Amino acid sequence: MALSAPHLLLLQLFISWIFFLPRLCLCSVMQPVLLPLKAKAIPAGSILRPPNKLSFRHNVSLTVSLSVGTPPQEVTMVLDTGSELSWLHCKRTPNAASVFDPVRSSSYSPVPCLSPTCKTRTRDFSIPVSCDSKQLCHATLAYADASSVEGNLATETFRVDDSGLPGLVFGCMDSGSSSNPGEDSKTTGLIGMNRGSLSFVSQMRSPKFSYCISGRDSSGILLFGEARFPWLRPLNYTPLVQITTPLPYFDRVAYTVQLEGIKVSGKTLPLAKSVFEPDHTGAGQTMVDSGTQFTFLLGPAYNALKNEFLQQTKGLLRPLGDPNFVFQGAMDLCYRVELTRATLPQLPTVTLMLRGAEMSVSGERLLYRVPGMVREKDSVHCFTFGNSDLLGVEAYLIGHHHQQNMWMEFDLAKSRVGLAEVRCDLASQRLGLGV
Structure with missing residues (x-):
């Protein structure tokens, strides 16, 4: 549930990902810097599996840069625990600085109308899903700041370093309206992190995740998995x-x-x-x-x-x-x-x-x-x-x-x-x- 504000508070957060093999708003940064993926080992015993590292920025929202598709394309997505469906802008507009191009990806697959995925119920869909002219699953999402996006449901591989999440359901959005179009055009989309069946965390089947946001400098953590650190006081x-x-x-x-x-x-x-x-x-x-x-x-x-x-x-x-x-x-x-x-x-x-x-x-x-x-x-x-x-x-x-x-x-x-x-x-x- 993203609410916009016209202020930049630059905060770079690093994210540690623990991958569980799966079954397998809109706010943005005023001056986005797309940083490359980097791998960095955390000291032995700190977490259960070796993590990878991504880069975060934040103004009125938290954004992560990662790669999607085959070959991979760099995208910037808002991290939102108040939303379910993850989505990407898939059509370039005059002001769009960052979009995902499904035509360039061999792992992209649109969801047909008759698919059970198309019938999944989520409060994110302010208007019930429907069939478009190509018999593909069409969805519209609306947010509390009066912004909205619409497009097709699809599956794709989301990658972090050499690890990947194939077949993840997301929205490939090609139109919409925004309460702050100049700023919202600078992010590629949103990662939904609530408890719904289509959320990013549900699809990767992670039993828990945590984050820590610094209010002073450019540091912080987002962790999928168990937080076992000797310096972390009992929660x-x-x-x-x-x-x-x-x-x-x-x-x-x-x-x-x-x-x-x-x-x-x-x-x-x-x-x-x-x-x-x-x-x-x-x-x-x-x-x-x-x-x-x-x-x-x-x-x-x-x-x-x-x-x-x-x-x-x-x-x-x-x-x-x-x-x-x-x-x-x-x-x-x-x-x-x-x-x-x-x-x-x-x-x-x-x-x-x-x-x-x-x-x-x-x-x-x-x-x-x-x-x-x-x-x-x-x-x-x-x-x-x-x-x-x-x-x-x-x-x-x-x-x-x-x-x-x-x-x-x-x-x-x-x-x-x-x-x-x-x-x-x-x-x-x-x-x-x-x-």
Whole structure:
């Protein structure tokens, strides 16, 4: 579920892949640099199998460069735990910097209408799949930022170094619309990583994956498989919410956790637990989403947090004082900070209380400087929690900005998410992946 933002925060993340033999949005970087695949061994005993290394960049989303097809073509894809189907742009447009050309690949195979794959149900398909004029499976995908893509389902080999995943189902998209066409044209597509049967992680049959995003420098890790590192503190696990009955507004293949409360500097907001629970329609689930930058709360929780944060920052921060300014359409708590000020004042910590675990957000991660926005001699900083009601999204979303310097493990086998605070730049260095 990708939400766009017009800011570049350059972060190069390295990825360690453990391959399991399988059965076998849209955000982008403002100045993309397609780096070649590299192989680098991690010290013996660190992981179960020798990994390969890819390059990551990130602004409002995480993107990975890898090769697809035979012979291989370099592509750049957004990593999105909120989406299922992986897809690539397959038709060059005047502004497109990166596309996949299926005509050049001998391993490309379109999915026919009569294939069972074409009948697979996924919430990613906002419009039911259909047959095109060539009797091929046609699909349309829509995202929360009003962007959409459409094209044909197909199978292809996705390669990392000398290893490959043959026969992986993806979307070969040849048209669509974007909320930010200039930037979205610079990525080739998206890797869907939720729990749906067509997601990348499901098709490669990996029981778990984890990532660690640095908020300071150009280092980080994405790992498929078991994270057995002596320096990694024990993870706190929160179970995934399981609802077997189909509900219209509940995404059953998302990484849904149970938010039970919110604290500001240790003070728990006076909200009933029912505020954080899905209602009879399924609206109100809490999703961990790497395809969304910031964190969004439903109205009652957001307003309570906003009021308490305002109260605890009186005298520390100067409110913007412009009721008409709402950053990204959902973030209406903004402040003026003197341009000459090097650091922000000490801010109250905001803690998301999950079932069995907590996620604390502090310091600079609480405020985001709006690029290019200056009021007299002040820059404009906005609170990094937004109002889901203003977005028209009936859910709580925990974005990757608040996952920085957290080891995030997605355990599909045991239906849980594990987390622990860690310096992700140091973790990357310990694994020999620092830049």
